[in-house]
Amino acid sequence: MLIDAHAHLDRYDDALDAALSEITQRQILTISTAMDLPSYRRNLEIGERCEFALPTFGVHPWNAPEYVKCLEELREAIERSPMLGEIGLDHRFVDDASQYPAQRLVFEFFLAAAKEQDKIVNLHTSGAERETLSLLARYGIHRAIIRWYSGSLDILREMISHGLYFTIGVEVLHSEHIRAIAREVPSAQLLTETDNPGGAKWLTATPGMPRLIGDVVQALAELRGTTAGAIAQTVQVNFARLIRNDPWLSGTYARFFAGQSDHTLP
DSSP states (O other): OEEEEEEOGGGOGGGHHHHHHHHHHHTEEEEEEOSSHHHHHHHHHHHHHOTTEEEEBOOOGGGHHHHTTOGGGGHHHHHHOSSEEEEEOOSSSOOOGGGHHHHHHHHHHHHHHHHHHTOOEEEEOTTOHHHHHHHHHHHTOOOEEETTOOSOHHHHHHHHHTTOEEEEOGGGGTOHHHHHHHHHSOGGGEEEOOOTTHHHHHHHSSOOOTTHHHHHHHHHHHHTTSOHHHHHHHHHHHHHHHHTTOTTTHHHHGGGGTTOOGGGOO
16 A cells, blocks of 8 residues: 555546546555645545545645634634644745744644644645744644655754654655655655645646656655665555554554554565
8 A cells, every 4th residue: 555645635626536546446545635624625525435535624824814813713623634734834935924924823723733632733844844843842743744845954854853754755756855855764754745636737737646656656765775665665654653543543544554563664
């Protein structure tokens, strides 16, 4: 089984049936993150159709200004979601600094809920890596997925020391900086993602399909001097460890990881 730790299945539109068929046939456990309430509701519908789709709720930093004055309206969705994401900060693609306070308020609202409810968070950190790490430390959160990390290697190493997990995605096929990051992440903290369908579209103008996760795994194998099978196994073990004893996930998804343990790491 492959792990796509960050995708947006609600954005497939007419290609959704084909995407879900690929996910099922290739057995790709896919965390389908939300950017707002409408996308979460759509992901819940998709989750009913595909056992390999895990819908999660978050408010993306790009949408934070829309929700900052109605945070209490988010509590029901937060309580329902077994993992929180996509949430975080963006000081790279958002160059209007007047939006940063709203991003931080929304992000901290989710972090407080994650701490209280003992939930994993799936984080967007672009251009705000240092501030993200500071907030995770403040809220005492260690079970976090840093998705598509693209910051400095110095901050990456600090995040690694904090015990965080990191996804490597489709940009590993195009960027030497991402390849350097992919070499740096310890095997025990490595996950994979696609950001489908938009990640590939941003890079190549062609929307990504679930099978792209195989290309990511193969690229990682070549970078790290091992096999695609070994990378896939490592990521399975890592995700199984991340959700082990999780009150929201371990029961529902335990069947996917029967027999997995840290001792099965290559």
